[in-house]
Amino acid sequence: MAIDTVKIEEHIRGILQALGENPDREGLKATPKRVAHMYEELFEGIQYSNDDIAKMFDKTFEEDLYIAQGNNEIVMMRDIELFSFCEHHMALMYNMKASVAYIPNGKILGLSKIARIVDMVSKRLQLQERIGSDIAEVIQKVTGSEDVAVIIEGQHACITTRGIKNTKSVTATTTLRGRFHTDQNFMNKLMLLYRKEV
Numbered sequence: 001m002a003i004d005t006v007k008i009e010e011h012i013r014g015i016l017q018a019l020g021e022n023p024d025r026e027g028l029k030a031t032p033k034r035v036a037h038m039y040e041e042l043f044e045g046i047q048y049s050n051d052d053i054a055k056m057f058d059k060t061f062e063e064d065l066y067i068a069q070g071n072n073e074i075v076m077m078r079d080i081e082l083f084s085f086c087e088h089h090m091a092l093m094y095n096m097k098a099s100v101a102y103i104p105n106g107k108i109l110g111l112s113k114i115a116r117i118v119d120m121v122s123k124r125l126q127l128q129e130r131i132g133s134d135i136a137e138v139i140q141k142v143t144g145s146e147d148v149a150v151i152i153e154g155q156h157a158c159i160t161t162r163g164i165k166n167t168k169s170v171t172a173t174t175t176l177r178g179r180f181h182t183d184q185n186f187m188n189k190l191m192l193l194y195r196k197e198v
């Protein structure tokens with residue numbers, strides 16, 4: 001379902017009133033509309049399923065068979081910047097980076113598409129753990145490879161700016177699928193790549 005910017009605008013006006021603000025004062029007059037358009041951009045991914053996202057970024061190459069088949073090599077894109085919003089408080093997740101790896105199974109994926117997939121699944125109300133599993137699921141669908149790993153690090157405004165106000169904590173999560181989960185050898189290679197040791 002497409003994002004309903006008119007409804008968002010109405011509700012933001014109501015929130016401003018509930019906060020004790022005057023939504024008609026100069027500085028706030030255009031705020032509901034601005035927020036509605038900002039949400040349209042920030043939450044774009046809510047309207048798409050993981051299947052839709054896989055179809056959007058399905059740019060694979062099958063020509064380089066030496067790379068794409070049977071060679072058991074790892075492709076990793078490291079330190080992809082992202083931000084998202086937690087579904088509990090709608091608070092920003094920031095200073096985030098994802099590293100995404102897969103073992104090609106007959107196809108290689110255009111590198112920018114990896115970053116685009118990370119970006120689109122993040123534009124939802126999320127959990128850090130689910131961002132990882134969504135990325136892994138979409139990469140599996142597009143590449144046809146079971147072997148996908150996602151490592152994410154990030155900070156959560158709902159933890160750093162309110163509540164416990166723990167400003168230095170960084171959360172790290174892994175999503176390990178296929179041989180990254182079952183084969184210690186691939187897990188070791190993954191960690192060497194992640195730590196920039198190869």
Ligand SMILES: Nc1nc2c(ncn2[C@@H]2O[C@H](COP(=O)(O)OP(=O)(O)OP(=O)(O)O)[C@@H](O)[C@H]2O)c(=O)[nH]1
Nearest residue numbers: 086087088089126127128129156158159162163164
């Ligand atoms: N697992 C996980 N938890 C998250 C994420 N983002 C926020 N949370 C947590 O979700 C929980 C929601 O807990 P609640 O007790 O319902 O919320 P709250 O009363 O505001 O809790 P406090 O933050 O402890 O004040 C909190 O512990 C958040 O820190 C995330 O990406 N993954």
Ligand SMILES: [Zn+2]
Nearest residue numbers: 086088089158
């Ligand atoms: Zn939160």
